Amino acid sequence: GFFDIMRLHGLAETHTDEARVSFVRVKYLFLTWLTVLVGSWVLYVQYSAYTELCRGHECRNAICDNYRKGIIDGSACSSLCDKDTLYMSRCLSTLPNNQVYTGSWGDHDGILGEEPEPRRESPRVRQAHQRHIVEKFREMVFNHLKSKLGEQANLAGLVGQILSVADGNKDGRVSLPEARSTWALLQMDEVLLGLLLQDRGHTPRLLGYCGDLYMTERVPYGPLYGLSLPWPLAGWVPSGVQRTVDQWFTPSWPRKAKISMGLLELVEDVFHGTYGSFLICDFAAAHFGYTDRHELRLTNARAVVPEAAFRRAMRARTCEADGDCVYGVDCHTSCDVAEKRCRGEPLRPNLAKACGTLKDYLLRGAPSGLREELERQLYACMALRGNAGQMNMEHSLILNNLKALLWRQISHTKDS
Missing domain, CATH: 1.10.510 (Transferase(Phosphotransferase); domain 1)
Structure with a gap:
């Protein structure tokens, strides 16, 4: 009798232990499943955000397609599209229509920027005959600067600087594709103002451009002070x-x-x-x-x-x-x-x-x-x-x- 009772008690404890083990196993399985689910969702959201913000491969393909068709040209086009010596690296974009990447070009480290929103091209650039490009382009740039900066006595000198930048291959003349690329750059106020302040060394130097993609030298230390904390x-x-x-x-x-x-x-x-x-x-x-x-x-x-x-x-x-x-x-x-x-x-x-x-x-x-x-x-x-x-x-x-x-x-x- 006594031993039978103890045996039954032992069986009851065994069943209780098995039930406890079974419950713990189910709990861990549930937590593992929940962790995988949440982790997958976070990865999906991060990937979706990244693909929305960072479209460097698409931008490069679109730019190089236009370059090969002869629509655009610039000092960085050949390196980007033919020689593969200009690389886009880490994505720094915070807005999908403002693509920003670290990059390297030969011995230079820099920052690549582009605004891949379709911009309406001026009909005067598109229809200009080759021999009239410089005159038409000079007039367009002058009027654009006047609208941005107001009446300034030395705008003509600034136009001359911009035409020098526009001559990407330094052959002494601005071609129609080079004019198109430079015009696209001038629509971006940060590029225009960067060029204005560059003479005194206040902004990073413009290293090259192709279409509306441009590369500036990288400033090694920033921000001015402090830490950039992650958003959470x-x-x-x-x-x-x-x-x-x-x-x-x-x-x-x-x-x-x-x-x-x-x-x-x-x-x-x-x-x-x-x-x-x-x-x-x-x-x-x-x-x-x-x-x-x-x-x-x-x-x-x-x-x-x-x-x-x-x-x-x-x-x-x-x-x-x-x-x-x-x-x-x-x-x-x-x-x-x-x-x-x-x-x-x-x-x-x-x-x-x-x-x-x-x-x-x-x-x-x-x-x-x-x-x-x-x-x-x-x-x-x-x-x-x-x-x-x-x-x-x-x-x-x-x-x-x-x-x-x-x-x-x-x-x-x-x-x-």
Whole structure:
């Protein structure tokens, strides 16, 4: 009797253990299946997003097809399509109609950009006879620049520079396919503005082009400071913490001073620009980088807008309050409440916004004997108001004092 009872109890425990093992097995199978399902879905979403954003192979095929048909030509076409010496590498695109890749071309590392949206070609380029191409193209480029930059005394000189760029094979003349490619490039404001600022070394150098695909030199260090967090983390990190952490990931102070000098010189050049005044409407650190020699480069020329175009755009905008009169991120005007129209005059000049970007960057690690004076000048600079196009004495004085203060600190260092 007793042994029978124990045997039955043992059988019951065995069944219970088997049931427990069976339950655990089912649970793990379910969790494994769920993990595979979720993982597959994430991979599918990522792949779908990638294929939507990154279509470099399609773009290259379309460009090379047009090149082989004789429709377009440019300094990079042969390397891209015939010799296979120009390679697209990592995709950096954030918008499907703005293709961006790292790339290499011989000894050059660079950034490849293209906007593969169909652009309506000017009928005058398409119908021009070969011997009239240069004259027609010169006229078209002149009128295009005038519409973008307003009346400028030296537009003819700029047209000459662009015709030199258009002569991709350097045979002394601009062919119809080269004119088509250059015209497509000029429709992209970031390329046009990049060419305008390239003379002073403020933007990455244009290495070559084919159709509306172009390659610029790669700026090795960017953003100006801080870390680019992946998107899942970026939304969770408080902005104050992000700002503090950003300042840890910067070069030594003399090098920061040299980079900052480059930003102040950029501001000075676009104030008194050879081709008119420009506004920088997004001073985010992500839009600036620097070279191995700690020279500043504006890596996103879309942040820059001709002042004449800015004024036109703002005056055409209706408003209820000043908050409606914002262009980009950092360019503001006021609202004429009676007219319900935005005014055309920018409220803060480029210099005040540049000093706001540089404040934390320059004050962290600044030499103790300099810090108080530097802080005073930066705050005076940030308080500037008024139109950037009408540089008054105060603007010039603050700019020159800041540059002189920084230069005294770095002129004796090897980085200067």
